[in-house]
Amino acid sequence: MIVQIIDDFDMAKIAESGQCFRWTRVDGGSYRVIAGGACVYITSLGDSGYEFECSEQEFESFWREYLDLGEDYRGVRERIDPVEDPFLWQAAESEKGIRILRQDPWEMLVTFIISQNRNIPAIKRSVELLSESCGEMKRDPRGVSYYAFPSPEAVAALSGESLNECRLGYRCKYVHAAAESVLSGKIDLEQLLTADEKSTIEALTGLFGVGVKVANCVSLFGLHHVDAFPVDVWIKRILEQEYPKGYPYESYSPYNGIYQQYMFAHYRHRERK
16 A cells, blocks of 8 residues: 655664664665564655555554654654754754654563664574564565564573574573563563653663663663663763753653654764765
C-alpha cells in the first residue's frame, strides 16, 4: 500500500540512528524492517509517498504506531530557537527525519544490554544470532525467512553455551538474568510504559548488569519515554563542548530524548567528515 507521510521521515537516518538494529537496506533503497514479530519492506517513491509491502490492516494496526506517525516531529523541531541555541537548531535541521520508534520493551532491554561496549555491526549480529537460536521462524512479504525476536521464556530456556554462541561474551549472564527477572515478575515492563522516569530508571537499574545509560536507552527506545536522555561518550562530549554552562533540560522537556537523537547523529556525521 502507498502511504503519504508529510511529517519528518527519513528511513536512512532512522536506520543509522543507533536505536534499532533490525533495519536492513535492500535493493533499490528499500528497507526491510523486522519488529514486533512482523516484517515489512518500505520503499520511498519520492513525491508519491512510501510503499509498504503489507496490508492496510497491518499498517494501521502496527506499523503506523511503530513509526510514531501520530507525533508532530516538525513541531518538535520548531520549538528550538535558532538564536538561543544555534547548535541544537543546526543539529535538528541536518538530522530531521529521525523519529523515535515505538519498539518492544523486552526486545530493547535485551538489545541494549547486548550493546554495552560494542559497535553497531556487532550488536546487529548478536541480535540476529539470538533470534535465530530460539525465535519463531516466519516468512516476510517476499517469501524470505526471518526470525522474530525471542520471548523471555525462550531466552531463559537457553543454556549458557547456546547464549555464548550468540557472541554475547560477558553479557550472557545479564541477558539470562533479564529473562528470569521478567518471568518472575521482578520487573513489569508493561507497567513501566506509564511510570514516571525516576521509578523507571530505578526499576531498570535494579536488574543485574543494567546501568544508568542502558536504563535510559530502554526508557527512550523501548518504553517511548521521549524525555529520557541517555548519555554516552558522544553525548558527554557534546554537553562539555556545546553546553559548558549546562544543557537546559527543563526548557526542552518533554522532548529531550528526540533532541538527544538529533545531537547524537549530528556529531557522529560531523566527525566522519
